[in-house]
Amino acid sequence: MPPTMDISVIIVGGGPVGLTAAHAFSKLGIDFALLERRDIIAEDVGASIVLWPHGIRIMAQLGLLDQLLSIGTELMSGTFQTVNGKAFLRTSSPQLCKTKIHTSKTVTSISSVPGGGIKVLCLDGTSYTGSFTLGADGIHSVSTPKNLCLQVLANEKSNVQFCFLYQLLLPDNSPSKKFTQSDIEAIISRPDVSSRPLGGSGLTVKDAWRLKSKCGITPLEEGILKPEWHFGNQMVLVGDAAHKVTPTIGQGLNMGLLDVVSLANQVSEFVGSAGSSREKVLGGLDGAFRRYRAERLESVEKDYKRSGVVTRLTCWREWRFKLFDRVVMPIPGVDVLLVNKVNSPIMARGLVFRGIRVEREPFEGRVKWKEKMPLLDKTAHDEERKESGG
Numbered sequence: 001m002p003p004t005m006d007i008s009v010i011i012v013g014g015g016p017v018g019l020t021a022a023h024a025f026s027k028l029g030i031d032f033a034l035l036e037r038r039d040i041i042a043e044d045v046g047a048s049i050v051l052w053p054h055g056i057r058i059m060a061q062l063g064l065l066d067q068l069l070s071i072g073t074e075l076m077s078g079t080f081q082t083v084n085g086k087a088f089l090r091t092s093s094p095q096l097c098k099t100k101i102h103t104s105k106t107v108t109s110i111s112s113v114p115g116g117g118i119k120v121l122c123l124d125g126t127s128y129t130g131s132f133t134l135g136a137d138g139i140h141s142v143s144t145p146k147n148l149c150l151q152v153l154a155n156e157k158s159n160v161q162f163c164f165l166y167q168l169l170l171p172d173n174s175p176s177k178k179f180t181q182s183d184i185e186a187i188i189s190r191p192d193v194s195s196r197p198l199g200g201s202g203l204t205v206k207d208a209w210r211l212k213s214k215c216g217i218t219p220l221e222e223g224i225l226k227p228e229w230h231f232g233n234q235m236v237l238v239g240d241a242a243h244k245v246t247p248t249i250g251q252g253l254n255m256g257l258l259d260v261v262s263l264a265n266q267v268s269e270f271v272g273s274a275g276s277s278r279e280k281v282l283g284g285l286d287g288a289f290r291r292y293r294a295e296r297l298e299s300v301e302k303d304y305k306r307s308g309v310v311t312r313l314t315c316w317r318e319w320r321f322k323l324f325d326r327v328v329m330p331i332p333g334v335d336v337l338l339v340n341k342v343n344s345p346i347m348a349r350g351l352v353f354r355g356i357r358v359e360r361e362p363f364e365g366r367v368k369w370k371e372k373m374p375l376l377d378k379t380a381h382d383e384e385r386k387e388s389g390g
Contacts, residue, residue, distance in 0.1 A: 005030050005271045006278060008130040010120045012107050013137030014041045016049060017239035017256035021134055022101070023062045024264040027356050030271075033128050035105035035120065037137075050250025053363065054350025058257045060362035061353055061373060102126075107137075110235060116282035118234045132285055133235040134263070136256070139221055141241035163198065163208055166220075166248075166315050179217045187217070220246045220311060224304055230289035233282055238263060243300050245307035248314055255303055261351040263292045268355050299349070306342075 009025055011018050014036030025032045051059070051072075059068050106123040110133055113119050120128045135141045165187075188194055194206035209215075224243045230236040239256030270288040274281045313329075316322035328334060344367045352369075357376045361369070 005268070007267075007271050007281060008032060010035065010118065010128050010130040010133045012120070012133060012135050012141075013241070014038070014101065014103070015136065015138065015239075016253055017260060018134075018136035020058070020062070020257055021136060021238065021260045021264070023064070024260055024353060024356075027062065027353070028264060028268045030264075030268065031130075032100060033130065034101045035107060035122065035128065036101070036103050037106040039104050041101065041103060049253055052250070052254045053347045055254040055257050057350060057352070057363055057369075057373075058261060061356055061358055065362065102128075112234055116233075116279065131282060132233060135235060135237040135241045136239050138240045139244045141237060163205070164248075165193070165196075165205070166311070184215055184217050222246050222304065222308055224300060228290075229293045230286060233285040233289075236263065236289045236292070243304060245304050246311040247307075248311040249307055251303050251307050255300060258299070258351050259292075259296055261353055262295045263289075265351070265354050266292045266295070295351075299346075302346070 005028070008031040009021075011021055011025075011032055011034040014034055018034060018036075019041070022032050022034050051068075056065065056068070059065050104124070105126070107120055108123050109121045111119050111121070113129060117129060117131050118133055120130070120133060122128075188205065188209050194204065194209070196205045198204065198208060203211075221244050225237065225241075229238075229242040238259035240252060242259065243255065245252055245255065266288040267285070270284060271281055274284060312318070313321045313325045316325065348367050349370050352371055352373045354374060357374045359376055361373050361375075363369075
């Protein structure tokens with residue numbers, strides 16, 4: 001077990017990024033309380049969660065890989081179609097302490113307290129104090145109809161398929177519209193939508209709608225918070241709260257996980273070097289927050305750009321995007337070239353928790369990781385297993 005550090009974190013948001021942060025801080029000996037405004041943690045919302053290799057590696061380091069694999073499925077193929085349904089591109093590719101997780105907690109204010117630290121007040125009148133607040137509550141943190149395109153993702157070993165319909169709209173900086181079920185049905189009932197075929201399946205969008213298990217609609221927002229991702233020593237943001245990307249290539253969660261890794265490394269290393277002085281710890285947290293953003297910013301900007309470009313390719317925002325999507329991408333071997341020359345080097349630079357040791361590197365392949373996981377000392381590991389009866 002890691003030594004307990006004299007610091008505590010109030011995590012606002014119980015989504016995948018917030019929960020990962022809770023796991024990480026727990027492993028590093030940092031106390032936490034997690035506040036989620038919904039009544040339950042594991043609410044079935046959204047279309048899917050995509051984990052890339054560096055994201056799965058983070059789950060493995062936290063000891064969550066087996067549980068993840070038991071509920072997840074491998075993405076076996078993806079198909080992009082034209083407006084008339086012609087497929088032009090196919091691609092292949094431990095429990096937390098529940099007493100520290102609090103649901104139905106809508107945060108209303110965050111304020112400083114005498115002597116350092118913060119106080120978080122919730123709508124129901126409860127309050128929580130800690131060293132700082134971590135905002136993992138998404139893009140709205142407290143802290144002309146044409147160019148339609150279908151994307152179908154499937155696992156050939158299961159009966160589940162995800163169908164995404166993109167529509168290009170004019171840029172809009174106004175607050176996000178809240179869509180209702182009637183809005184979705186109005187779109188599906190449009191002849192130019194309902195009659196669209198789904199590749200070679202023989203089904204149309206209308207057929208798939210009748211067979212659906214769930215559906216949803218959302219505006220694709222994007223942006224990077226500037227100039228900072230933190231506010232003094234009291235609050236720091238991760239994931240969508242700091243940067244929002246379009247979901248076409250499934251990078252959002254992975255970016256949030258890397259944020260958690262970087263932030264956890266910076267905070268735990270700073271606290272460990274600051275000694276026993278609580279005043280020194282609380283007064284220097286902003287330096288750790290700045291180092292976290294400095295470490296992540298270049299990678300975030302690249303992922304933001306890649307996600308936006310692929311989404312614009314999908315919607316044919318400009319003629320050059322349409323040309324590349326229809327002519328270049330279907331050329332045999334182009335998708336493999338992009339994986340080898342673009343995606344793999346990005347994945348290889350994935351971060352790991354420097355303070356969480358593992359028995360062995362869980363994944364090794366042709367492309368080597370730039371940063372190695374810290375390994376357990378064999379003697380200490382053997383003694384630990386004997387003590388636990390393992």
